[in-house]
Amino acid sequence: xxxxxxxxxVITALLLAFALxxxxxxxxxxxxxxxxxxxxYYHVPSAWTAFLLFFTNLIASIAYLIGKNPKAxxxxxxxxxxxxVFCAVVLVTGPIWARPVWGIWWTWDIRLTTTLVxxxxxxxxxxxxxxxxxxxxxxxxxxxxxxxxxxxxLVYFSIxxxxxxxxxxxxxxxxxxxxxxxxxxxxxxxxxxxxxxxxCWSRFRLENLRHEVEETQALESLIGVANSSAQTKMPxxxxxx
Amino acid sequence: MSTLRSITLATLLKDIRxxxxxxxxxxxxxxxxxxxxxxxxxxxxxxxxxSRAIAGGLIWVAFLxxxxxxxxxxxxxxxxxxxxDAYRVSPAPANSLFLAKALGNFILVSVLECVMxxxxxxxxxxxxxxxxxxxxxxxxxxxxxxxxxxTFFAAMSLRTRSREIMLPLLLFPISIPAVQSMVEATRxxxxxxxxxxxxxxxxxxxxxxxxxxxxxxxxxxxxAE
Amino acid sequence: xxxxxxxxxxxxxxWLIHAxxxxxxxxxxxxxxxxxxxxxxx
Numbered sequence: 001x002x003x004x005x006x007x008x009x010v011i012t013a014l015l016l017a018f019a020l021x022x023x024x025x026x027x028x029x030x031x032x033x034x035x036x037x038x039x040x041y042y043h044v045p046s047a048w049t050a051f052l053l054f055f056t057n058l059i060a061s062i063a064y065l066i067g068k069n070p071k072a073x074x075x076x077x078x079x080x081x082x083x084x085v086f087c088a089v090v091l092v093t094g095p096i097w098a099r100p101v102w103g104i105w106w107t108w109d110i111r112l113t114t115t116l117v118x119x120x121x122x123x124x125x126x127x128x129x130x131x132x133x134x135x136x137x138x139x140x141x142x143x144x145x146x147x148x149x150x151x152x153x154l155v156y157f158s159i160x161x162x163x164x165x166x167x168x169x170x171x172x173x174x175x176x177x178x179x180x181x182x183x184x185x186x187x188x189x190x191x192x193x194x195x196x197x198x199x200c201w202s203r204f205r206l207e208n209l210r211h212e213v214e215e216t217q218a219l220e221s222l223i224g225v226a227n228s229s230a231q232t233k234m235p236x237x238x239x240x241x
Numbered sequence: 242m243s244t245l246r247s248i249t250l251a252t253l254l255k256d257i258r259x260x261x262x263x264x265x266x267x268x269x270x271x272x273x274x275x276x277x278x279x280x281x282x283x284x285x286x287x288x289x290x291x292s293r294a295i296a297g298g299l300i301w302v303a304f305l306x307x308x309x310x311x312x313x314x315x316x317x318x319x320x321x322x323x324x325x326d327a328y329r330v331s332p333a334p335a336n337s338l339f340l341a342k343a344l345g346n347f348i349l350v351s352v353l354e355c356v357m358x359x360x361x362x363x364x365x366x367x368x369x370x371x372x373x374x375x376x377x378x379x380x381x382x383x384x385x386x387x388x389x390x391x392t393f394f395a396a397m398s399l400r401t402r403s404r405e406i407m408l409p410l411l412l413f414p415i416s417i418p419a420v421q422s423m424v425e426a427t428r429x430x431x432x433x434x435x436x437x438x439x440x441x442x443x444x445x446x447x448x449x450x451x452x453x454x455x456x457x458x459x460x461x462x463x464x465a466e
Numbered sequence: 467x468x469x470x471x472x473x474x475x476x477x478x479x480x481w482l483i484h485a486x487x488x489x490x491x492x493x494x495x496x497x498x499x500x501x502x503x504x505x506x507x508x
Contacts, residue, residue, distance in 0.1 A: 017285040020477075031257075034470075035469070035470050035473055036469040036470065036472050036473050039472070039473055039476040039477075040474055042476060042477060042480050043476070046480070062470070065461070067503065071298070081487075082487075085483060085487045088483050089479075089483050089484070091482050092479050092480070092483065092498060093476045093479065093480060096472050096475055096476040097472070098470060098475065100265075100469035100472045101469075104403065117414060117417050120413075120414035121414040121415060122415075124410050124411050124413075124414050124415075126501065127409070127410050127411075128397070128401065128410075128411060131401040131402045131407055132400060132402075134400050136400070136465035139461060139462075139465045140397050140462065140465055142458040143397070143458050143461060143462060144397070144411065146454065146458070147451070147454060148414075148415065150450055150451065150454055150508065151414075151415050151417075151418065154349070154418040154419075154443065154446065154447055154450070155417060155418045157418070157443060158421045158422060159419075161439050161440075162425065163445070165425075165435075171378075183323055186475075195484075197490070199491075200488070202491060203491060205500070206491060206494060206495055209495070209498050209499075209502075210494075210498055211264055211504070212310055212502070213498050213501050213502055216505045217501075217505060220505055220508065233415070
């Protein structure tokens with residue numbers, strides 16, 4: 001298992017380099033949009049990866065609420081943070097693509113807007129985790145994740161209907177896709193998925209390390225109390241503190 | 242089921258009685274709502290044709306901010322007097338506490354809306370071109386949408402640092418589909434173009450989904466405090 | 467073509483965002499390792 005991480009890192013780096021080459025050189029140039037369309041190969045895989053990560057967070061959160069396993073909570077935090085990062089990529093590359101193609105920075109494109117709302121929900125999730133420092137934080141965060149998941153279909157429907165009333169440009173290209181482009185898209189998705197797994201795994205290990213430090217600190221202060229009690233010859237309290 | 246109802250009613254009546262006796266929070270909120278309306282009127286001053294189209298958005302944003310003020314004090318009294326600890330050890334279902342608080346907030350925010358709405362009508366010379374009764378339905382569903390989640394997130398924010406800012410941070414993202422629905426429904430009803438049915442149904446769906454979620458998960462949050 | 471600038475901007479922005487996050491993780495990792503070392507010394 002120890003070997004797996006470095007091996008995966010090397011594979012991922014190679015995949016990403018290969019995928020970049022495919023996106024910039026191999027993929028055919030789009031007829032109407034030109035080379036700018038190649039942003040597509042970074043924008044769409046990032047979106048799919050972000051949604052997968054948020055879905056992982058949902059499963060981990062539910063698992064935590066049921067089993068109270070701290071590893072489930074660590075996975076929840078990791079997938080939420082990495083998901084927010086990938087989501088940010090989507091939200092930045094979307095407007096950069098829209099500007100030369102449509103002349104506008106933003107549009108209420110259904111996928112872009114859903115991504116924005118998901119990003120907001122998960123940033124609020126991370127804020128809750130940061131501002132709440134009790135032992136119950138994982139439980140509260142898990143509840144918030146469930147609320148977020150319930151919200152997403154409603155968000156999707158409301159934007160969908162809004163767009164039928166107020167027609168807007170579609171970022172990301174609707175309709176059928178050239179098979180060669182699909183091929184490059186899937187390669188980039190594979191590369192970014194491996195990258196996401198690596199980063200998530202690192203964050204997971206970081207979280208476990210943080211727990212370890214906290215426990216050691218707690219133990220440290222307990223021993224400190226015991227020592228000072230012994231020195232002043234005061235009896236230690238028996239039973240749970 | 243009757244225990245749920247009687248405890249909910251008892252808690253709700255207690256809150257109303259306490260609030261009526263002091264009227265501190267209520268007066269402050271009423272004045273805040275008035276100020277919000279006036280400032281919005283200074284900032285967005287359209288003529289009659291445009292006002293109907295944007296009034297929906299303005300009104301609901303104003304209500305949203307006023308309701309944050311109301312929601313933030315939801316659990317303040319309980320915090321001061323360790324009522325939550327008592328509730329946790331009592332056999333009373335957590336849901337009745339939540340329902341009572343949510344209903345209390347609903348009444349409070351509705352009072353604020355009844356004060357602010359006429360002012361908006363006056364400042365913006367509003368007249369509804371569509372069926373006005375639908376505005377009442379929309380307002381009811383929209384207020385419940387804000388209040389049910391707001392009461393829940395207020396409870397979640399109790400043990401956080403910067404408790405007051407945490408509530409809007411949690412509430413606003415989740416409320417986006419509800420806010421869009423209430424604004425669009427109001428706009429369609431006021432301008433009389435088309436049917437607001439989809440938005441009202443979406444609001445209803447939102448209310449059902451999140452009321453269920455809040456009732457199902459409040460026990461967890463209460464135990465977690 | 468002028469719009470190719472946007473293509474490079476998007477790709478660079480993507481990797482900047484990822485680099486920023488990885489950097490913050492490294493920093494947190496270093497800080498935790500430091501704390502662990504200090505605790506082990508006591």
